[in-house]
Amino acid sequence: MKNTLLPSVLVSLLLLVGCANQTSTPISNSPNIVIIYMDDLGYGELGAYGATELKTPNMDRLANGGLRFTQGHASSATCTPSRFALLTGMYPWKNKRAKVLPGSASLIIDTTMVTIPKVLKSKGYTTGIVGKWHLGLGSGPINWNEPISPGPNELGFDSSYILAATQDRVPTVYIEDGLVVGLDPLDPIEVNYKENFDGEPTALSNPELLKLNWYDGHNNSIVNGIPRIGFMKGGEKAKWVDEDMADHFLFKAQEFVKLNKEKPFFLYYALQQPHVPRTPHPRFVGSTTMGARGDVIVEADWMIGEFLKTLEDEGLMENTLIIFTSDNGPVVNDGYADLSEELLGDHKPAGVLRGGKYSMFEAGTRVPFVTYWKGVISPGVSEALISQIDLLNSLASLVGSEQTPTDSKNLMDTFLGKSDLERESIVLEASTKTILKKGDWVLIPPYKGPAFYKMVRIESANSDAYQLYNIKEDVGQKNDLSKQMPEKLQEMIEEYQSAVATK
Numbered sequence: 001m002k003n004t005l006l007p008s009v010l011v012s013l014l015l016l017v018g019c020a021n022q023t024s025t026p027i028s029n030s031p032n033i034v035i036i037y038m039d040d041l042g043y044g045e046l047g048a049y050g051a052t053e054l055k056t057p058n059m060d061r062l063a064n065g066g067l068r069f070t071q072g073h074a075s076s077a078t079c080t081p082s083r084f085a086l087l088t089g090m091y092p093w094k095n096k097r098a099k100v101l102p103g104s105a106s107l108i109i110d111t112t113m114v115t116i117p118k119v120l121k122s123k124g125y126t127t128g129i130v131g132k133w134h135l136g137l138g139s140g141p142i143n144w145n146e147p148i149s150p151g152p153n154e155l156g157f158d159s160s161y162i163l164a165a166t167q168d169r170v171p172t173v174y175i176e177d178g179l180v181v182g183l184d185p186l187d188p189i190e191v192n193y194k195e196n197f198d199g200e201p202t203a204l205s206n207p208e209l210l211k212l213n214w215y216d217g218h219n220n221s222i223v224n225g226i227p228r229i230g231f232m233k234g235g236e237k238a239k240w241v242d243e244d245m246a247d248h249f250l251f252k253a254q255e256f257v258k259l260n261k262e263k264p265f266f267l268y269y270a271l272q273q274p275h276v277p278r279t280p281h282p283r284f285v286g287s288t289t290m291g292a293r294g295d296v297i298v299e300a301d302w303m304i305g306e307f308l309k310t311l312e313d314e315g316l317m318e319n320t321l322i323i324f325t326s327d328n329g330p331v332v333n334d335g336y337a338d339l340s341e342e343l344l345g346d347h348k349p350a351g352v353l354r355g356g357k358y359s360m361f362e363a364g365t366r367v368p369f370v371t372y373w374k375g376v377i378s379p380g381v382s383e384a385l386i387s388q389i390d391l392l393n394s395l396a397s398l399v400g401s402e403q404t405p406t407d408s409k410n411l412m413d414t415f416l417g418k419s420d421l422e423r424e425s426i427v428l429e430a431s432t433k434t435i436l437k438k439g440d441w442v443l444i445p446p447y448k449g450p451a452f453y454k455m456v457r458i459e460s461a462n463s464d465a466y467q468l469y470n471i472k473e474d475v476g477q478k479n480d481l482s483k484q485m486p487e488k489l490q491e492m493i494e495e496y497q498s499a500v501a502t503k
């Protein structure tokens with residue numbers, strides 16, 4: 001039976017219950033669920049979030065046709081920890097291994113842990129991931145020429161089509177259900193993050209082979225003329241074509257939907273844009289005046305539009321909850337000389353917020369966050385403080401599964417726009433440091449380190465003293481109130497200490 005068709009008796013019954021409670025149309029408790037997860041997309045990059053220099057009609061369609069959260073947070077200002085928290089509902093700072101990982105890292109989620117795909121699978125969902133993983137693979141040194149396990153398929157995903165770490169880290173191959181796609185057994189893959197393989201070109205030894213220059217780091221193996229982090233040998237036929245990656249993932253995401261449309265499905269569609277290296281397909285090159293970074297955002301927007309068309313063509317729009325968000329805040333120069341900084345113009349990736357990727361300031365974790373469900377979620381804006389960490393128990397509640405005792409709060413009614421319930425507070429992480437956000441207040445404890453990350457040109461928020469901000473009155477975090485408001489400061493310090501003590 002098609003999951004959009006409920007037996008008519010059940011429908012009438014549900015309608016009756018709905019009327020008795022004077023609520024709107026009753027909702028299905030097993031809609032398809034899609035998480036569209038961007039990589040490094042900032043709070044200010046969507047038209048719907050105030051961007052004027054970039055056109056994002058498809059992301060805006062979700063944001064304006066759904067519920068647009070103005071205080072939706074990733075759990076961390078970098079990728080791996082945010083993705084860990086998204087899937088497990090656990091604060092990433094509780095897992096020492098939840099740090100930006102090399103491509104050779106082993107899996108950092110214990111296979112006994114509860115995850116979103118496991119919860120949904122237990123309720124009959126078919127579950128899949130397409131796109132960026134970055135949570136490690138295997139349980140020791142990885143042999144890329146044999147089935148690689150454990151990975152997403154051991155954490156509740158029925159199918160997986162992933163890039164292991166990041167687009168800038170080796171191995172630069174796709175992995176489907178634990179197997180490198182297109183691998184020629186006569187040309188095995190070797191990966192090393194410490195030293196190069198004899199005679200293999202690197203960005204330092206053979207700069208003439210580069211079509212894109214490195215700015216910081218990124219000077220190891222060269223693949224497709226792009227220098228990467230880490231060394232790789234072999235696997236020639238299996239290597240991805242960077243410019244085709246977005247189309248490739250879109251195709252896989254569409255294929256997953258078409259294959260699984262008869263039963264409820266969960267798809268984690270983790271796009272690689274606008275993370276470095278930014279490699280727009282030629283048809284998107286020059287689609288903005290901002291160079292590669294702007295062009296890949298437009299490219300990603302187009303992909304999302306095509307993906308939505310597939311849901312429409314398959315008649316699934318009214319029965320699919322879409323969650324759109326990003327793993328951390330924006331960065332313009334993240335280690336490649338791709339002119340994104342020079343060509344940025346008036347675009348403000350972080351919008352009105354201070355900081356960016358890696359930063360403890362608001363733009364590190366406050367990201368675009370939208371819930372969209374045609375006919376069920378009324379278009380609107382919510383100022384509720386929510387986090388991606390809350391999706392685990394919220395989705396569990398939606399599908400009638402039990403709550404997991406973890407850091408995830410059931411805010412499903414808020415995600416559906418039926419309530420203003422929000423988190424009372426949240427501990428956010430940036431580059432292994434933690435801060436507290438509670439109500440209108442943000443406390444940033446003292447941390448050693450540069451106040452400004454020179455290479456990426458982002459303010460870290462490191463300081464010798466506590467900082468206190470009222471983000472309702474001062475969203476740009478310009479006025480540190482720690483000296484003016486000693487009592488509030490003390491209260492927040494105590495809250496922070498007790499929040500990080502509860503392991």
Ligand code: NG6
Nearest residue numbers: 078079080100166216217218334335
């Ligand atoms: C940094 C990389 C950066 C990016 C980041 C991870 C350098 C100089 N910088 O170490 O380019 O890959 O790691 O980004 O190598 S994340 O979004 O996956 O967290």
Ligand code: CA
Nearest residue numbers: 039040079327
């Ligand atoms: Ca990221």
